[in-house]
Amino acid sequence: MDASASLETHPPSPDSGATGGQDRHQHQGEHEHHELGWWRRYIFSTDHKVIGIQYGFTGLFFLLFGFSLMMLMRWQLAYPGQALPVIGKFLPHIFGAGTMPDGKMTPDFYNSLGAMHGTIMVFLGIVPLAFAAFGNFVVPLQIGAPDMAFPKVNMASYWAVFVGGTVMLTSFFVPGGAAKSGWTSYVPLAAIADSGPGHNPVFNGQTLWLIGFIFLITSSLLGAINFIATIIQLRAKGLTWMRLPFFVWAQFVTAFLLLLAFPPLEAGIIMQLMDRVAATSFFMPAGLVVNGAAMHISGGGSPLLWQHLFWFLAHPEVYVLILPGMGIVAEILANNSRKPLWGYKSLVFSVLTIGFLSFVVWAHHMWLTGMGSTVSAFFQTTTLIISIPSVIILSAFFISLWGGSIRFNVPMLFATAFLPMFGIGGLTGIPLAFNSADLYLHDTYYVIAHFHYIVAPGTIFALFAGIYYWFPKATGRTMNEFWGKVHFWPSLVCMNVIFLPMFLQGMLGMHRRWYDGGQGWTLSGDHVWGLSGFQWNTPISWAAWIMGLAQIPFIINFFWSIKHGKKVNDNPWEATTLEWTAPSPPPHGNFITAPVAYRGPYEYSLPGRERDFTMQNEPVEPAERTRRKAVEQPVLV
Amino acid sequence: MEIPYTISTRPDTGLWNAKVGIWLFLASEVMLFGGLFSAYIFLRLDAPPGMWPHGLLNVPVGTMNTAILILSSVTVVLAWAELKMRRYRRYWWYMLATILCGVIFLTVKLVYEWPQKFEHFGAYIKPQALEKYEQYLGNKHAAEKGLPPRLEITGHLHNREALTNPNIKEYEVALDPVNADPTNPAMDRPHFLYVPPTDKIGKIDKEDVERATMFLPTHSAYFASYFTITGLHGLHVLGGVLVFIYMWLPVSKKVYQRNPEHLANRVEVCGLFWHFVDLIWIFVFPLFYLL
Known part of the structure; x- marks a missing residue:
C-alpha cells in the first residue's frame, strides 16, 4: 500500500497544496452546506473546529494575562515595597489609584493578583485550552465524527466561558478591586471580604468572582456532556473502545471529572453567593466577630463545609488539568518515537482508575483543619493509592521511548520535557500526601513548587507541544522549527530556575501568601547555596520575567505561521490516527466520506511494510493476518 | 458528513445522542443537589438543641404540591405515549395538563408559601x-x-x-x-x-x-437552606415549564409533521428531566416539611 492510499477519504488533488487552506475550506463549505455569513461562520459558529480555535485563543489570552499578574507579583516579592519602574506609573491608571500608589503595590492588590492568578490560570487558561480547545478540535477528528454531538450546546458552552471570563476581568475595575481571598475563597474570610456598608452588594470583587464562576461551571458542564456523548455515540465504524487514541481516553475521563465534580462546587458557590447577597449563614459560624464587632448573622454555618465542597471539585480539577496534557504527550511520543505506545491497555485502565480515585482524595488538602485522624488516615491512604496509576502512565511513556528512532522536532521537545517535569512534580507530592510531613510543608512555597511543576512545565509544555503538533491540521501550515526551539530552550531553563528554588524556600519554612516575600523573616532563615529563602526571590523573579520574554517568539511564530508558515500535506508528521486522514484544514463536516477504522491507533513500524506508519483506516490485509498468527502461536504453545 | 444518530439509535449503544446527553446532565444534577443536601445534613447535625426549627411550614399545602408534581410526571409520560401512537391532539392536551401542573406548583410557592414566610x-x-x-x-x-x-x-x-x-x-x-x-x-x-x-x-x-x-433566608440555617434549595428547585420547574410550552406551541407541530419521532424524542428527553425535578421534590418535601 502506498502513501496516497492512506488518504483515501478524500481524493488527492494535484493543486491541494497550492490552493491554500482557507480557499479549500470555503469551497467545500459551498459543496455540502448553504453558505453561512461571516458572523455565523467565525463568531457564532457551531462547527467544533471553529469553537475549538475560539477556545484556544481565549485560553492562550488568559494564560498570558494570568502570567502577567504573576510577573507583577514577582516584583513585589523580589523587591518588596519598592516602586516598579516604568510600568508602575501606568498601572494605577488601569487598575485604580489604590492598587499601586507611586508604583508600589498595596497588600490588597497583591492579594487580588494572587487570587486571580490562580483562578484565571486554572479555570480560564488551562481548562479552556487543554480540555475545551484541544478536545473540541481534535476529539471529533480522531474518532472520525463530522462534529460534536450537540453543536449548539457546544457554542453555548463557549459563550458561557466568554461571559464568565469577562465577568472575572471586569472585577478588577470595580471599587475594592478583584477577589482577594485566594483562589480557594476560604470562608468566612471570603464571605466577609468587600461586603457590608460601603460596598456594592453585587459589583464587588468576591461577588463577581462567584457570578463569573457560575458561568464557568455552566460552560464546563455543557462541554463535558457534549464530549462524553460525542465519544460514546459518534465513533467511526470500526473504532472500538480499545482502538481509541489515548488522547480521546484522557478527554473522556476528564469530561467525567468535570461533569461530576463541578456541581458540588456550584452548590457551594450558590451558598456563598447567598451568604454575601441574602445574608445567610451557610458558612458563617455562630458568634463570628469581625474587626472587634459581632456580625449580625444567624450563625450556625460551617466553614469546613465550604472546604469540602471546594476541594471535592478542586482535587479532581487537578486531574482535569493534567490528563489532557498526558493525552497530548502520548500522541506525540508515539508519533515521534515511531513505535507503538507501550502498554496501551495499562494506560487506559490507569487513566480510568485515576478518574475514579480522584473523587476520594479531596480532603488531603485539609490536613490542618482538624478533621480528625480517622478521616486523615482514609484520605492519606487513597492519596497514596492514586499515585500508582500516575506512575504507571509516566513509566509507560518512558518505556515508549525505549528503542525508538526518535525525531526531536519541536512538539517532541516539549513532550519529552513534560516527562521529567511531571515526574518532579508528582514525586514531590508524596511528602505532602503524608499528613505528618504536610503539617510542616502546608502552605509553604514547597506546595507552590510541587503543583506548578505539574501544571506549568508539565501541562503547559504539553499544551505547547499540542499546539505545534496540531497546528498543521488547523491551518495547513507548520510553525517555524527554529523559533520553536528558541521558544523551548529558554522556557525549559526558566521554568526550572523559577520552581526548583521554591522547594528550598518551602523547606526553609517560607509561607506562600507572604506579601513581603518573607523579608521580615530573612534573618532567621537558613542559607542554601549562599542565599536565604528570601534572597532566592530575586533570581526566581528574574527567571519569571525572562520566561515572559521567551514567549514572544512563540506569539510571533504562532500568528506569522497562520499566513506564512511552510505549507504541508494532510499528514506532515506521518501519524496514524484518523484526524490526519482529513484535509488540512478540515472542511465543515470534516470527512468527505465516513472513515472506517480497521486497526489500533499506534501502528508504527509494522514489520514488512514499506512505510513505518500504518493509518487506522488502512484495511488489514489477509497476508498480515496470517503473519500475525504465525508470530503468536509459538508464544501460546 | 452529517451528524448521525440525532433521531435514530446507534446500533451498539441503542441510544440516540440526546438521550445520552440528558442522562449525563441528570448525573451532574444529582451531584448539584447532592451537594446542597449534604450541606443541609452538615448544618442540621451541627445545629445546637433548639436551633433547628420544626413545624414552620404548611404541610397540607406542601402535600398538595407534591401530588401536583407527581400528577404532572404522569401526564408527561402519557403525552409522550400519545406521540408514540401518533395522536397529536391527545398529546397536546396532556402536555397542556403538564404545563398547568407546573404553573400551579410555582404559583403556590411564589404567591402563597414564600410570602407567608416573609410575613x-x-x-x-x-x-x-x-x-x-x-x-x-x-x-x-x-x-x-x-x-x-x-x-x-x-x-x-x-x-x-x-x-x-x-x-x-x-x-x-x-x-x-x-x-x-x-x-x-x-x-x-x-x-x-x-x-x-x-x-x-x-x-x-x-x-x-x-x-x-x-422568616427570610437570613433567619436561620434552616430557612437559608429551605429558600436556597426550594428556590433552585423552583428554577428547575420554571425551566421545565418553559421548554414544555415550546413543545406545546404550534412551532413544535411542524417538527411533528416533518418527523413525529423527532418530537417524541424531545418530549422523552424533557420528560426525563421533569421526572428528575419531581424526584428532587420527593426529597425536599420530607426534609423540610416533615422531619
Missing part, C-alpha cells in the same frame, strides 16, 4: 432572658417532657417599624399558638394542619432579643 416574625431570646419569657416559651414544661429547649418567640409582628426604628423599644407580636399556650401538650409536636397566629399579643423587649428577623 412571619421570629425573635431569638438571649440565654440570660429566657426565664423572663417563660410564659411564652414554657421551657420547664419542655424540659419535663424531654423536648428540646425553645429559644424563639414567633408570630405576626404588629409593629413592623420596630425592626428598623431604634427608638421603638419592644416588639409587639401576635403569638403563634405554641407561644400563646406553651404548656398545652397539644403544642409538644408541630401541627399537621396550619394554625394561624392567635390574638394574644406578646411584648418582647428588644434588650432581651439576640436576633429578630422575618
